[in-house]
Amino acid sequence: MSNIADNLNKVQSRIAKALAHASNRQSDVQILAVSKQQHADAIRELAALGMHDFGENYLQDALPKLEQLADLHLCWHFIGHIQTNKTRLVAQHFDWVHSVDRLKIARRLNDQRPDQLAPLNVCVQVNISEEDSKDGVAPNAAEQLVRQIAELPRLKLRGLMAIPRASSDFEQQVQAFTELKSLFDRLNTGGAQLDTLSMGMSYDLEAAIAAGATMLRIGQALFGPRPA
Numbered sequence: 597m598s599n600i601a602d603n604l605n606k607v608q609s610r611i612a613k614a615l616a617h618a619s620n621r622q623s624d625v626q627i628l629a630v631s632k633q634q635h636a637d638a639i640r641e642l643a644a645l646g647m648h649d650f651g652e653n654y655l656q657d658a659l660p661k662l663e664q665l666a667d668l669h670l671c672w673h674f675i676g677h678i679q680t681n682k683t684r685l686v687a688q689h690f691d692w693v694h695s696v697d698r699l700k701i702a703r704r705l706n707d708q709r710p711d712q713l714a715p716l717n718v719c720v721q722v723n724i725s726e727e728d729s730k731d732g733v734a735p736n737a738a739e740q741l742v743r744q745i746a747e748l749p750r751l752k753l754r755g756l757m758a759i760p761r762a763s764s765d766f767e768q769q770v771q772a773f774t775e776l777k778s779l780f781d782r783l784n785t786g787g788a789q790l791d792t793l794s795m796g797m798s799y800d801l802e803a804a805i806a807a808g809a810t811m812l813r814i815g816q817a818l819f820g821p822r823p824a
């Protein structure tokens with residue numbers, strides 16, 4: 597078995613085990629394969645194993661790969677910081693954006709989404725650990741942003757995304773993810789109709805599942821270490 601096939605098996609069994617431990621969960625969890633810095637060949641190999649959703653965070657690195665892999669009709673997610681002058685290319689080439697954290701970016705993506713494409717799926721990125729260095733809207737400003745984005749016709753608001761402060765402690769990881777899940781539930785109680793909770797990466801996917809993630813963003817555990 598190739599490394600990538602072996603890695604995928606391992607990730608799937610970690611997920612199955614975590615779901616079995618989370619007795620309160622009803623639904624399955626989706627894998628978003630984070631292919632940043634990975635070569636197109638590795639993406640092709642993972643796609644051949646049934647993976648359909650791939651995440652990239654640097655536009656310049658991503659665009660040539662999207663072109664090389666166009667024959668596969670993959671679903672591409674933009675998960676990185678978005679600069680104002682990059683919104684048009686993101687709106688033209690991606691199916692999802694997980695990192696919308698201000699209205700200005702949302703408006704530009706909405707205005708620049710080509711008419712012949714379906715509305716762009718978006719998640720609002722929340723700075724759940726309230727770190728100065730992190731992207732993401734402050735948790736107490738998320739509700740307003742969600743309400744404003746829901747009004748934009750060329751965007752389809754899907755949910756929330758966060759990258760909590762790194763911790764090797766499982767309970768701390770669960771606590772941070774649970775804060776995002778609570779915000780998600782509150783917004784839905786208020787009528788937001790969100791279906792996606794994008795949280796959990798290679799090293800903390802078990803905690804994210806325990807807290808109710810619906811989409812895991814997994815890079816190194818699938819592809820191995822990122823090439824330099």
Ligand SMILES: *Cc1c(COP(=O)(O)O)cnc(C)c1O
Pocket residue numbers: 630632653675676759797798799813814815816817
């Ligand atoms: C790189 C990245 C990931 C994946 O991280 P791994 O540790 O490789 O699983 C997930 N989300 C975002 C936003 C990333 O930039």
